[in-house]
Amino acid sequence: MTTESLDALFAAAVEQQSDTPDAVADAADAVRRTLTAVLRTRRDLPGLTDIAARVHALADDLGKRAEPARDRVERMWNGESGGARHSPVSGTRNAAALPVFWERREDGSVEGRATFTVAYQGPAGFVHGGVSALILDVGLAVANRHAGTAGMTAGLTIRYHRPTPLYRELEIAAWRESIEGRKIRSRGEIRVDGEVCVSAEGLFVAPRSGVSDGDN
Amino acid sequence: MTTESLDALFAAAVEQQSDTPDAVADAADAVRRTLTAVLRTRRDLPGLTDIAARVHALADDLGKRAEPARDRVERMWNGESGGARHSPVSGTRNAAALPVFWERREDGSVEGRATFTVAYQGPAGFVHGGVSALILDVGLAVANRHAGTAGMTAGLTIRYHRPTPLYRELEIAAWRESIEGRKIRSRGEIRVDGEVCVSAEGLFVAPRSGVSDGDN
Numbered sequence: 001m002t003t004e005s006l007d008a009l010f011a012a013a014v015e016q017q018s019d020t021p022d023a024v025a026d027a028a029d030a031v032r033r034t035l036t037a038v039l040r041t042r043r044d045l046p047g048l049t050d051i052a053a054r055v056h057a058l059a060d061d062l063g064k065r066a067e068p069a070r071d072r073v074e075r076m077w078n079g080e081s082g083g084a085r086h087s088p089v090s091g092t093r094n095a096a097a098l099p100v101f102w103e104r105r106e107d108g109s110v111e112g113r114a115t116f117t118v119a120y121q122g123p124a125g126f127v128h129g130g131v132s133a134l135i136l137d138v139g140l141a142v143a144n145r146h147a148g149t150a151g152m153t154a155g156l157t158i159r160y161h162r163p164t165p166l167y168r169e170l171e172i173a174a175w176r177e178s179i180e181g182r183k184i185r186s187r188g189e190i191r192v193d194g195e196v197c198v199s200a201e202g203l204f205v206a207p208r209s210g211v212s213d214g215d216n
Numbered sequence: 217m218t219t220e221s222l223d224a225l226f227a228a229a230v231e232q233q234s235d236t237p238d239a240v241a242d243a244a245d246a247v248r249r250t251l252t253a254v255l256r257t258r259r260d261l262p263g264l265t266d267i268a269a270r271v272h273a274l275a276d277d278l279g280k281r282a283e284p285a286r287d288r289v290e291r292m293w294n295g296e297s298g299g300a301r302h303s304p305v306s307g308t309r310n311a312a313a314l315p316v317f318w319e320r321r322e323d324g325s326v327e328g329r330a331t332f333t334v335a336y337q338g339p340a341g342f343v344h345g346g347v348s349a350l351i352l353d354v355g356l357a358v359a360n361r362h363a364g365t366a367g368m369t370a371g372l373t374i375r376y377h378r379p380t381p382l383y384r385e386l387e388i389a390a391w392r393e394s395i396e397g398r399k400i401r402s403r404g405e406i407r408v409d410g411e412v413c414v415s416a417e418g419l420f421v422a423p424r425s426g427v428s429d430g431d432n
Contacts (some may be wrong), residue, residue, distance in 0.1 A: 023264045027254045030271035031247060035311040037275050038243050039302055040282035045342050048239040051274060055246035058267060059253050065257035069334055069383065086255055088336055088344050095251040096312040118285055119312050120304050128304050129369040130353030137346030154347040156374040167285065 019084055024093045025085065028200035031095035039118050054076045078155035088140040100135060100172065110143045116166050127164040129198075132190055136200035140186040144204055147176035151184050151204035164197040174200075182206045240309045241301065247311035255334050305354040316351060316388065318358045325391035326359045332382050343380040345414075348406055352416035355390035356402040360420055363392035367400050367420035380406055380413040390416075398422045 034055070041048065085093040089100050098120070100112040114135070122128030137156055144150040164170065174188035184204040189198045219238045250271070257264065301309040306316050314336070330351070338344030353372055362364045380386065390404035400420040406413045 023257060023261075023268060024254060024257055024259045025269065027257065027264060027268040028251070028363065030268050030275055031251050031254055031311075033260050033275035034278065035244070035251070036272055037248050037278035038240060038247055039310060040285060041240055041243065041278055042283065043238060043240045045239075045278075045281060048243060051278065052239060053242040055250055055271075055274065057272065059246055059249035062250065062253035062257055062261075062267065065261060066253050067258065069256060081295050086334070086337065088347055094255060094335055095247075118302070119310055121302065123368070128350075128353075129302055129372070130350035133349040133353055133372060133374070134344075134346035137344075137349055152339070153376050155376065156345070156349060156370040158349070158374075160369050160371065 017032055022085075022092065028091075028093045030094045032097075035095055036117050065155070075115050085136065089135055090142075100138070101138075101162065104117055104146055105173075107175075109173055110139065110146050111174075112139060112142075112172035113169060114172060115169050116164075118166065121166055123163065125168075125196075127166060127190075129158075129160060132160075132164055132198040133158045133200070135172060135192065136188045136198065137202070139172050139188040140202040140204070141202060143174035143186050143188065144175055144184055147179075147186075149176075149179055149184055150205050151182070151206035153202060155203040157201045159199050161196050161198065165192060168192050170197070177201075182208070227325035235408060238301075240310065244307075244309045244311045246311075247261050251311055257410055278313055294366040296371070303354065305351055306358075310337035316354070318355075320362055321389075323391075324363065325363050325389055326355065327390075328355060328358075329385060330388060331385050332380075334382060337382060339379065341379075341382055343382060343386075343406075343413075345374075348376075348414040349374045351388060352390070352404045352406065352414065353418070355388050356416060356418040356420070359390035359392055359402050359404065360400055363395075363402075365392075365395055365399070365400055365422050369418060370421050371419040373417045375415050377412050377414065383407060384408050386413070393417075398424070 036192045085091050087099070088094055088097050090102065092099055098114055098116065100114045102110050102112045105111050112135075115129070116127045120127055120131045122131070133156065136158060137153065141150060141153070171189065171191045172188065174186060176184045177187050182205050184206060186202045186204065188200045227381065301307050303315070304310055304313050306318065307313045314332065316330045318328045319328050320326050332343045332347070336343055336347045338347070339413055349372070352374060357366060357369070361410055387407045388404065389407065390402060393401045395402050398421050400422060402418045402420065404416045
């Protein structure tokens with residue numbers, strides 16, 4: 001794959017992040033809002049059992065009319081939308097994703113901005129350490145793709161420098177450090193007000209056939 | 217905190233995993249089912265816009281009657297349920313969580329069983345590498361708590377051995393390897409049919425005041 005077609009791929013991924021009308025993404029956004037509201041709900045809220053029953057009925061209806069999961073797995077990646085919309089981190093159609101949006105920077109790195117809610121909490125008031133690992137894994141994959149050579153993750157090392165706060169805008173930066181044969185090394189950081197909360201180093205292996213799209 | 221009270225804490229956490237009536241967990245389960253169904257939905261599904269509008273209305277209603285997020289952050293950890301129910305991995309009340317349930321084993325390790333859906337997909341048909349990191353981070357924290365000394369994560373190293381399949385029952389094992397002063401080292405693995413897909417090593421630091429509950 002040439003740099004030009006990777007540019008096009010990246011542009012397409014950024015395009016997917018934008019607010020183009022997407023009924024599935026809108027439904028996912030509604031589910032995401034409900035997910036967060038449920039976490040703030042007390043068990044004695046009047047009508048809660050009825051609300052749960054209504055959501056179960058919706059799930060039944062959608063489930064009956066949805067495509068089989070295995071078919072959908074293939075189509076999500078090969079078909080209409082290319083997959084990024086379904087990512088557990090960046091996916092506008094995945095209500096489990098924040099989602100985090102990524103931008104290219106002039107210096108060749110990529111940057112995400114994100115404000116985490118209580119759904120991603122570890123210690124009280126802070127982002128879950130494993131969620132930080134998940135976000136950084138994705139940041140490194142996006143950075144690799146931006147740099148022109150993506151691959152499968154072979155190893156990931158995460159260091160925790162200070163607690164990462166919920167409800168504060170975080171900056172997630174990631175960049176390719178080096179490439180040597182099929183081995184790609186990349187780094188990333190989650191920062192708040194310019195201070196590093198969590199850092200990551202990743203080792204990726206490009207496929208023999210050339211670059212892969214990785215996962216994001 | 218004594219070993220006895222940690223035992224009680226662990227027992228309470230396992231208790232929380234069981235099917236005791238919990239209207240919030242039931243609502244979360246309904247949201248989780250809807251989240252997965254949305255991912256399998258085509259954008260041209262008849263009535264999708266109407267479904268999204270109904271879910272948005274539910275989110276509005278719940279959101280208006282829910283507690284402020286910041287109050288809720290505190291209460292979730294100090295109040296009625298101890299927090300594990302809200303975990304992004306193990307939380308029955310968190311629709312972003314699978315959830316993964318954990319059990320103690322005779323040999324002192326902990327084990328989780330999980331079958332991942334398309335919401336946790338990375339490469340087509342496989343679990344997202346960052347999601348594996350998130351799960352293992354939690355497994356290590358649960359193992360530490362089981363072993364009697366939990367702490368904050370200082371570092372986490374993840375190695376990817378083979379792709380981790382979606383829709384297959386996975387075994388997640390984790391155990392404390394060593395403890396030296398405040399430094400705790402733990403290991404974990406995600407396996408399918410006994411083969412290691414992903415392994416993790418974690419370094420944790422116990423608080424000066426004694427053990428902490430960590431995050432799970």
